[in-house]
Each structure stands twice: as structure tokens, then as C-alpha cells.
Amino acid sequence: MCGIAGLIHKGKSSNVGGEMTAMxxxxxxxxxxxxxxxxxxxxxxxxxxxxxxxAEAEDMHxxxxxxxxxxxxxxxxxxxLAEHGAAVxxxxxxxxxxxRFVLSHEGDxxxxxxxxxxxxxxxxxxxxxxxxxxxxxxxAADVAGLYGLENFEGTHSIGHTRxxxxxxxxxxxxxxxxxxxxxxxxxxxxxxxxxxxxxRREMERKGHRFMSNCDSELLAVYxxxxxxxxxxxxxxLRNSIEEIDGVFTYLVATKDQLGMAKDTMxxxxxxxxxxxxLIAMASEEVAIRAILPQEIDTYDPYDEEVRVWQA
Amino acid sequence: xxxxxxxxxxxxxxxxxxxxxxxRTEQLTxxxxxxxxxxDAEERFTYPWAPEVDFNKRTEIDTAxxxxxxxxxxxxxxxxxxxxxxxxxxxxGKHSLGVGxxxxxxxxxxxxxxxxxxxxxxxxxxxxxxxxxxxxxxxMMSGTVMIEKNAGSTFGAAIRGGDLVCRxxxxxxxxxxxxxxxxxxxGDTGALSGxxxxxxxMVVCGNAGKNxxxxxxxxxxxxxxxxxxxxxxxxxxxxxxxDKAWLTRKLTQYGLMPDKGVDHFTxxxxxxxxxxYDNLEPSEKKLIL
Numbered sequence: 001m002c003g004i005a006g007l008i009h010k011g012k013s014s015n016v017g018g019e020m021t022a023m024x025x026x027x028x029x030x031x032x033x034x035x036x037x038x039x040x041x042x043x044x045x046x047x048x049x050x051x052x053x054x055a056e057a058e059d060m061h062x063x064x065x066x067x068x069x070x071x072x073x074x075x076x077x078x079x080x081l082a083e084h085g086a087a088v089x090x091x092x093x094x095x096x097x098x099x100r101f102v103l104s105h106e107g108d109x110x111x112x113x114x115x116x117x118x119x120x121x122x123x124x125x126x127x128x129x130x131x132x133x134x135x136x137x138x139x140a141a142d143v144a145g146l147y148g149l150e151n152f153e154g155t156h157s158i159g160h161t162r163x164x165x166x167x168x169x170x171x172x173x174x175x176x177x178x179x180x181x182x183x184x185x186x187x188x189x190x191x192x193x194x195x196x197x198x199x200r201r202e203m204e205r206k207g208h209r210f211m212s213n214c215d216s217e218l219l220a221v222y223x224x225x226x227x228x229x230x231x232x233x234x235x236x237l238r239n240s241i242e243e244i245d246g247v248f249t250y251l252v253a254t255k256d257q258l259g260m261a262k263d264t265m266x267x268x269x270x271x272x273x274x275x276x277x278l279i280a281m282a283s284e285e286v287a288i289r290a291i292l293p294q295e296i297d298t299y300d301p302y303d304e305e306v307r308v309w310q311a
Numbered sequence: 312x313x314x315x316x317x318x319x320x321x322x323x324x325x326x327x328x329x330x331x332x333x334x335r336t337e338q339l340t341x342x343x344x345x346x347x348x349x350x351d352a353e354e355r356f357t358y359p360w361a362p363e364v365d366f367n368k369r370t371e372i373d374t375a376x377x378x379x380x381x382x383x384x385x386x387x388x389x390x391x392x393x394x395x396x397x398x399x400x401x402x403x404g405k406h407s408l409g410v411g412x413x414x415x416x417x418x419x420x421x422x423x424x425x426x427x428x429x430x431x432x433x434x435x436x437x438x439x440x441x442x443x444x445x446x447x448x449x450x451m452m453s454g455t456v457m458i459e460k461n462a463g464s465t466f467g468a469a470i471r472g473g474d475l476v477c478r479x480x481x482x483x484x485x486x487x488x489x490x491x492x493x494x495x496x497x498g499d500t501g502a503l504s505g506x507x508x509x510x511x512x513m514v515v516c517g518n519a520g521k522n523x524x525x526x527x528x529x530x531x532x533x534x535x536x537x538x539x540x541x542x543x544x545x546x547x548x549x550x551x552x553x554d555k556a557w558l559t560r561k562l563t564q565y566g567l568m569p570d571k572g573v574d575h576f577t578x579x580x581x582x583x584x585x586x587x588y589d590n591l592e593p594s595e596k597k598l599i600l
């Protein structure tokens with residue numbers, strides 16, 4: 001039982017960081033293990049924002065040696081960036097193990113991303129012109145406070161509060177997942193995927209990488225695979241209902257779109273609110289009410305329903 | 312039961328009542344807190360311990376900064392004080408509001424509620440001027456619930472009596488395991504509605520999703536619009552004059568009567584192909600042979 005939430009402003013930006021924090025805090029009872037955000041700010045012209053982690057939060061308690069390891073890992077990452085001709089415009093350490101880079105780079109970002117992840121213990125959480133993906137252990141208020149998300153201007157966002165049922169409590173298994181190496185695509189999921197290993201092996205045969213044993217990561221990889229093959233987001237969502245087994249409701253965000261899909265049994269909840277300039281959705285209505293106190297009309301999407309909204 | 316008077320029951324705490332009614336004995340004695348009402352009786356239509364409330368005594372609760380437990384506790388306090396009409400303001404999608412009310416009451420909720428709204432009720436008349444989340448009115452025994460907007464999935468799960476009405480559309484698995492009562496839906500319903508229903512009636516004025524009435528034992532489903540597909544052992548039956556009269560009466564009562572009348576409704580009942588109650592399991596057959 002996880003909590004998922006999404007919101008998209010049409011044709012304008014807003015404090016999506018603060019709004020998503022309010023929504024996720026209202027969903028805390030659905031999963032207190034970890035909280036994650038994918039927020040989409042104003043797309044930068046040509047620059048890439050890269051969020052990465054160089055260690056797990058729990059590694060920090062495994063002896064003093066880790067501090068030097070982290071320094072070494074960061075140095076290795078910077079070396080690889082230089083090797084690929086990426087200029088570091090800014091570097092920020094939010095926590096000791098989580099970094100945010102702004103890069104200017106010409107050429108193949110996916111090759112660079114693959115190279116960076118060859119470094120032991122390093123995982124790129126997200127890369128893109130607008131996407132910033134933040135996830136850590138704790139509830140929404142903790143994570144938003146730690147990463148300064150309370151005032152994040154953007155157009156859309158998806159978020160997740162996790163109750164770990166299929167894999168461990170760590171950042172690696174926390175949502176959202178970035179659709180590696182596809183820029184600006186992220187996924188949050190509530191449910192269980194029952195043909196995970198079959199699909200994972202199929203994706204691995206096609207050359208995709210998996211960083212965790214969390215079944216939700218499959219949806220990110222699956223979406224990335226479809227988008228890379230020229231399939232539209234809407235068609236990818238529709239195909240997933242046929243090809244992926246289990247009970248699930250999941251949200252996918254791209255640079256300028258937000259999509260949802262619900263499985264064939266409609267077993268996992270989602271409540272939708274649509275207006276001319278704002279679309280908000282969450283596992284429970286209480287999250288939507290957290291940002292919209294006035295009386296509004298909401299509804300549950302049905303089984304096999306797929307929707308995509310444009311920012 | 313017979314040896315206990317109303318006055319005695321009223322004096323007891325819930326704990327003592329459970330013991331007095333034989334619920335604590337080691338053997339199953341078949342006794343329960345359920346009280347059968349005599350059809351000829353002129354009084355005692357309520358539980359002996361039900362508070363005396365006056366419908367004309369009205370009050371409001373602003374629930375914005377209260378927890379579910381506080382709101383439900385406050386409703387009980389107000390009922391004990393004799394308030395018969397209680398309005399909940401700013402419910403803001405809270406879960407489990409108004410559950411377990413076992414006596415008459417006019418409950419009005421001005422806004423939307425979350426999961427399990429007004430479940431386990433026996434008697435109150437509820438109006439919700441908003442949307443409800445999953446499992447609204449689950450296990451209700453009697454009373455009426457009117458929802459002005461949409462409802463989530465498992466609407467009226469396992470209800471046993473009363474009228475549960477939603478003017479808008481409802482989610483999937485509506486009336487799952489229902490054992491009586493009536494569910495009325497003004498709009499559409501999702502997949503697997505009436506799954507394993509055992510008794511009672513469900514009326515859907517709009518369309519129904521796939522696997523309608525899957526594995527239903529008994530009961531009746533009426534659908535005004537399209538049915539995507541019927542589930543296992545759910546079959547169409549003839550809409551009789553009695554059905555039409557009942558539909559007309561019920562739908563008019565709640566202002567849901569379609570302009571084109573009720574002749575277009577499709578009636579779905581159990582095909583009784585799954586009724587294998589008297590057949591032995593293979594292992595049991597072995598024992599006998």
C-alpha cells in the first residue's frame with residue numbers, strides 16, 4: 001500500500017514543490033518508509049540537471065571510512081564528466097551522499113550516464129532539462145525540508161510515499177524512478193507486478209539496466225524502452241495494461257506531459273480532479289483536499305483507463 | 312434476551328451487555344447482539360441503549376482541524392445530548408466519518424469524505440453533499456444514505472439493508488458481497504459490480520463495466536445503459552411488471568427517474584449454474600464410498 005500523487009498546471013508554473021509536499025504529507029499513512037518527488041522546473045536551455053547519489057543513507061552509519069569513499073566517488077564522477085566534455089556549471093551537495101549538478105553538454109548523454117554509473121555505489125537519480133528527482137527516507141516534510149523543496153517553482157510533479165512490500169527500505173528502492181537513460185521521464189507506482197522477472201529478463205536482454213529489485217523500476221524501464229522506440233506515452237501506457245500483469249496504478253511524467261494508467265482489475269485506487277488550469281490526482285482524496293480546500297468534483301478512473309495531460 | 316429488560320440493558324456498559332447476552336460463553340450458543348423485532352410490536356424499534364434524539368435539535372461540527380476519532384466521538388456526545396440533526400462541515404476527505412451509528416439520526420456531511428464513510432450504520436439518514444471514497448456504506452444494516460456526487464470503488468460492500476444512493480458514478484466492485492438492501496446509482500458503475508452478491512437489489516441508471524454480477528448467488532441487478540459484459544453465471548432475465556413498478560417507485564423516491572421511464576432497464580439475475588451446495592467434495596465422496 002503506497003501513496004502516489006500527481007499534479008500538472010496547464011500553461012503556467014506554480015509552487016509545485018510546496019503543493020506536492022502537502023499532498024504527500026496527507027498520504028503519509030499509506031507509507032512512511034520513504035518519500036520521493038519528481039518535480040519539473042522551467043526547462044533550461046541546453047543545460048542538464050543531474051541528480052545523483054553516491055551512497056545509501058544507511059551506509060553513513062557503517063564506519064568513518066565511508067566519508068573518504070564518498071569523496072573518491074565524487075572525484076571519479078567529475079573525472080568522467082570531464083572525459084565526456086561536460087562542463088560543470090554548478091555542483092551542490094544537499095546531503096553528503098546526494099548531489100545536484102548543472103551541466104552543459106553536447107552529444108550523447110546516455111553514454112555519459114552509463115559511464116558514470118560504472119562507478120561503484122553511484123546511481124543517477126535523474127537527468128534532464130527540467131526534471132529534478134529527489135528521494136530519501138522519511139516522510140514528505142522531512143525530505144522537503146532536507147532538500148529545500150518547499151518553494152520549488154515548476155509546471156508539474158509526481159510524488160510517492162512508500163510502504164515497502166516488495167523490496168528493502170532504502171533510497172535505491174524508493175520512488176519515483178527515472179526512466180534511465182531517457183531524459184526527463186519519471187514514474188511512480190502503487191501496486192504489485194506479478195510478471196516482474198519475466199519482463200525484467202526481457203528488458204535486460206534488450207540491454208536495459210536495473211539498479212534495484214523493486215518491481216516498480218520495471219515500469220520506468222518499460223516506459224523508457226517504449227519511448228526510445230518511438231511509441232507515444234499514451235500508447236506505452238495502453239500497451240502496459242496488456243503486457244504487464246498484476247495490480248497497479250502508475251503515473252508517468254515527461255518534460256511536458258503527465259500520464260496515468262490503471263490495471264485491468266482497477267484494484268489500486270486513484271482519485272482525479274480536473275479543471276481548466278490544474279489537474280490533480282492521488283491515491284486518496286484527502287491529498288487533493290490538502291491543496292484544494294474548496295468544494296470540488298472528483299472521480300475514480302475505471303479499469304484499463306489511460307489518460308495523458310499536456311502541461 | 313427474554314430474561315433481561317430494556318431498563319437493565321440500558322444501565323449496562325457495552326462490556327457487561329456482551330456478557331449478559333451470552334457472547335462470552337465458550338460454546339457457540341447462537342446468541343448475538345442482534346435483536347429481532349416483532350412485526351406486531353408498537354414500540355421498541357430501536358436498541359434499548361440508543362440515545363433519545365430530536366430531529367429538530369440541530370447542530371454543526373467544524374471538522375477541519377479534528378481527527379476522525381474526535382469527530383466520531385463528538386457525534387456520539389451530541390447524540391447523547393439529544394441532537395437529532397448533525398451537520399459536519401469541512402470534512403476534507405477524511406476517512407471513516409460517521410461509522411457505527413446504530414440509532415436514528417439526521418447526519419449531513421457538507422463536503423467529500425474518504426474511505427469507509429458511514430459504514431456499519433443501523434438506522435441513520437445520511438446526506439453527503441460531496442464525493443465519497445472507497446467502501447462507502449459498507450456493512451450498513453438499515454437507514455438511508457444519499458450521495459450527491461461520485462463514489463469510489465466497493466460502494467456498499469456487504470450491505471444488509473437500507474437504501475444506499477449515489478447520484479453520480481461509482482467505481483468498481485459496487486455491491487460486492489451484498490446481502491440485502493438496495494443500491495441505487497444515477498451514473499455508471501465499474502468492473503465486477505455485484506461480485507458474489509447474495510441478496511438485495513442494485514439499480515444502475517447508466518452503464519455497467521465488465522463482469523457484471525460475477526458469481527452472484529442471488530439478488531437482482533437492474534442496468535439502464537450498456538453492460539460491457541456479464542460475469543460467470545450472471546444471466547439476463549425478463550423485466551416483469553412488478554420489477555417496473557418497484558423501479559418506478561424507488562427511482563422516483565430519490566429523484567433518479569430517467570426521462571424515458573424504466574422499460575429500457577436490463578435485469579440480471581443468477582443463472583444458478585454454480586449452485587452446487589448439495590454436492591459432495593471429491594474427498595467427502597471417498598469417505599462415503
